[in-house]
Amino acid sequence: MTPTEHWLGRLIAHPTVSADSNLSLIDELEQALTAVGADCIRFPDQSGQKAALLARLGPDVPGGLMLSGHVDVVPAAGQDWTVPPFELTRRGGRLFGRGTTDMKGFVAAMLALAARAPVLSRPLWLAISYDEEVGCIGVRPMLAAVAGRNIRPDLVVVGEPTSMRLGLGHKGKLAFTVTAKGEARHSSEAPLALNALHLAGDFMAAMRTLQDELAAHGPSEQGYSVPYATVHVGRLIGGTVVNLVPDSAELLMELRLLAADDPAALTSRLRDLADQLAAPHRTRFPTAALTVTETGGYPGLSTPHGAAVDAFAACLPPGTAACKLSYGTEAGLFARSLGVPVVVCGPGDMAQGHRPDEYIEASQLAVCDTALDAALARFCLASDPAID
Structure with a gap:
């Protein structure tokens, strides 16, 4: 089991349906990220039962890379599951559980990347939100604070499932x-x-x-x-x-x-x-x-090609296609709030999301891990004239 698969199992074990609290999961993530040297800030909701989390590894300077994912999931009740929805189950090359595709697979890759990251010259930001499934609600207070601090990464990657294609737009x-x-x-x-x-x-x-x-x-x-x-x-x-x-x-x-x-x-x-x-x-x-x-x-998203986008595209497998997405994401909010390039790219196929026996291919997680390692080197380890 890879570190990303291990983290996926830990994430799936928390039944963070949008209607319920996510604090037990946020507690675990904050503790784990703090242990690997990240500075973390929580953004609780008005009820005190949910929170978003922003973590930074590396120096607090302009530039770098921001990875974003939500940890709320749609309900599994009333669906005909053949495996426990909140327990990771492996069948061959497929990993089953609520949220494996949408979108705890990418969040697991974010956490595994943070654990293996070396000393960074530019920041790696991890933005973890709640209530995306009910209107992209939980990311908004965090984005207001980020914009107020003038945090400007070179690129934001929102890891909704695109089968690791480069998503440049959605309505x-x-x-x-x-x-x-x-x-x-x-x-x-x-x-x-x-x-x-x-x-x-x-x-x-x-x-x-x-x-x-x-x-x-x-x-x-x-x-x-x-x-x-x-x-x-x-x-x-x-x-x-x-x-x-x-x-x-x-x-x-x-x-x-x-x-x-x-x-x-x-x-x-x-x-x-x-x-x-x-x-x-x-x-x-x-x-x-x-x-x-x-x-x-x-808001919608329409990201043009540019230095940062092309630098990230070079981290993906050769021949990876760009695409427009039929579903909405938090990416438009990031673009509007921060004024930096934003793309959508993550493992898995949305056709598997929101369904009984939701799953993600382990091979997709492996592609994601390789791409994020390359992106970390490109955006956070050395000054790169292509994106400076």
């Missing part, structure tokens, strides 16, 4: 709750009422038109399966019984945006459309309304 996300307010009445007199479900349906039709507009005229970026911003309504809730016109309804929706899209402008557009749809009804129904409330999101 951002905006999530919304849209509340429709109508007027109730017995269904036998439905035309005399304002059906909130109908009002919500009008808004959904407007979203289909907006999607067509974005596809035809909005920013476009090749490399994605859908190369433009997407509009999606995922749930509509309203009504109680069939013989009562509902006076309220709620729909849940999201936008997936390119880095070139303007989130504020699109949010304003949604609210303008909602008001335009509700306004004609207010003569008869003064309380008619469609209210758009933003409930979360994160």
Whole structure:
């Protein structure tokens, strides 16, 4: 068993589902990193039941390398597992357990790298977050502190699973709750009422038109399966019984945006459309309304090639392809907060994440270890004109 595999077993043994505390794991990681000479800072949440951890090996100077990973995982309850989800199980070349791919495999590689790192001339930063799975929440206070200290690594690597391909972009996300307010009445007199479900349906039709507009005229970026911003309504809730016109309804929706899209402008557009749809009804129904409330999101990522990115690419196996990712990560937040190049690159395939019998190939961890050793030498051991 390699040191990375050993660490993976220790990480998997902590059932850090996003809804639960992660403090027992953070305690273990802080103790282990302190023991190998790292300076550690915790960033607790408001409840005191979770914390992010920032560790530094080497001198506190500009430059160097930052590796980032989250330790929260999605639930395993209700899934049909054939192995214990919170116990590492090996079958041939596969390592099974919740979080092996998403994304404790990369965090294990980070920890093993820290343990074998020699004396460094530039810093190696390890950023370990929580609540990524529920909206990239836990990394934000840590990033605010990092930006405030003017910490500027040459490169940030967010180790979400890319099969060790070089991820240069992903879409951002905006999530919304849209509340429709109508007027109730017995269904036998439905035309005399304002059906909130109908009002919500009008808004959904407007979203289909907006999607067509974005596809035809909005920013476009090749490399994605859908190369433009997407509009999606995922749930509509309203009504109680069939013989009562509902006076309220709620729909849940999201936008997936390119880095070139303007989130504020699109949010304003949604609210303008909602008001335009509700306004004609207010003569008869003064309380008619469609209210758009933003409930979360994160920025997209679009990283150009440059000296630091190319230096890291040279640490990957020859012929490794660059890619754009269909899922969101914390990388856009790092790029926005720190203003430095950020890439997404980690072991495993996201197709295995969030599923029963989640696993990672041991060979992927080996490729990751080799790449991180090369990156440590390139970014933290010697001054490199290519990235200075």
